Amino acid sequence: MTKLIPAIVIGRLPIYLRELVRLSKENTRPNTSSQELAHRLGISSAQIRKDLSHFGEFGKQGTGYNIAYLIEQLQRILHLTEQWEVILVGAGYLGHALAHYGGFQRRGFRITHVFDTDPALIGTEMGEIVVQKIEGIEAAIQENGIKIAILAVPRSVAQKMTDRLIKAGILSILTYTPIQLKVPDHVQISYSDPLVQLQQMTYYLPRDAD
Amino acid sequence: MTKLIPAIVIGRLPIYLRELVRLSKENTRPNTSSQELAHRLGISSAQIRKDLSHFGEFGKQGTGYNIAYLIEQLQRILHLTEQWEVILVGAGYLGHALAHYGGFQRRGFRITHVFDTDPALIGTEMGEIVVQKIEGIEAAIQENGIKIAILAVPRSVAQKMTDRLIKAGILSILTYTPIQLKVPDHVQISYSDPLVQLQQMTYYLPRDAD
DNA sequence: TAGATTGTTAATCGATTAACAATC
DNA sequence: TAGATTGTTAATCGATTAACAATC
Incomplete structure (x- = not known):
């Protein structure tokens, strides 16, 4: 579903990815939330959810996002699964x-x-x-x-x-x-x-x- | 007059400056226009005029901008007159x-x-x-x-x-x-x-x- | 069930562009 | 004077945020 994603959104995805990778290393918890990410990156949680929603539904109400899964998805979206x-x-x-x-x-x-x-x-x-x-x-x-x-x-x-x-x-x-x-x-x-x-x-x- | 210039405007000034310096070297004409700059930078002339207008009036109707003068002004605005x-x-x-x-x-x-x-x-x-x-x-x-x-x-x-x-x-x-x-x-x-x-x-x- | 958090809609905010009177 | 181009206003476009129903 490649409608026409604003370039500014694409620009933020690698930043999200970088922070998620970092989270996955620091951390024993399997999940994070748009709020936690937002706090770490100094942007709003609404923006993160909005950005991600261009590509699908990756989270679950109440529990947030599975870090490993979201990393996978971002890598797929950005064509980073290949060398x-x-x-x-x-x-x-x-x-x-x-x-x-x-x-x-x-x-x-x-x-x-x-x-x-x-x-x-x-x-x-x-x-x-x-x-x-x-x-x-x-x-x-x-x-x-x-x-x-x-x-x-x-x-x-x-x-x-x-x-x-x-x-x-x-x-x-x-x-x-x-x-x-x-x-x-x-x-x-x-x-x-x-x-x-x-x-x-x-x-x-x-x-x-x- | 430092009202509250959007950061995105500040971000473009060094680009303008860089192109102006380039123009001043290539060129025997003393003047340029927002249109010429816009064409070279791949942005709109209106945006350039709008951006500059935050800081004063640097051009002349009919003739455009004096390159050397605009360079000076941008350097002053960006605090580039000192080492x-x-x-x-x-x-x-x-x-x-x-x-x-x-x-x-x-x-x-x-x-x-x-x-x-x-x-x-x-x-x-x-x-x-x-x-x-x-x-x-x-x-x-x-x-x-x-x-x-x-x-x-x-x-x-x-x-x-x-x-x-x-x-x-x-x-x-x-x-x-x-x-x-x-x-x-x-x-x-x-x-x-x-x-x-x-x-x-x-x-x-x-x-x-x- | 109660608490948390998503995805999304509508409202707000800000940036870009079009257009033009002013004027060199 | 005629042509060109500014600075600026108003209109448009796009991005961010607030809010909340849905639901895990």
């Missing part, structure tokens, strides 16, 4: 950090290829993956049916690289490049720019920082 | 990447201290900064009046570290730790979690990824 292969473009410091982050692997995202243009980096090991030269990127995407890319390249080559990725079949891009990328409608894009985040916060800081 | 000192907590791979990112420095954020608990890292150089042992963190914050921290530590110590930072006077935290942190109302917090971003995007991916 996703991910390519990483850019083997600089940030690429390094991403390649070494164990959280991807643990949650079903496996970085299988790393690409860069710098001859000095090509052939070096990052995590357990050898950095490959960029020329092979289309083949890697197509042969392995890879749908997800992480982009950690300099701004100057970001749009060109994006176009290449999409042409080769990539459908979701997580980018760390601080520019607005042009992508067709069928491609998902998600930005991470620490400067933008810092600049939002300084608005709330008192100016006199002696 | 902000930032401490970085966590000198792992991610800390490394952050310490080497030149964009901070260029945009008025200077990472002046890096802290870690790992004795193997303490004393090593990262960028141009020596990693210090965590014990000195309160003194560094207080003596330098630092208000902004970037948190790149393991999940298990994140809340404790957050509490310490806030107690010492930190008011804005950019965190890469994948948990919901509890902070008092006067503290700004901004999250960056690549897994959450990936999990949002997989919702839109077709499940059959053979």
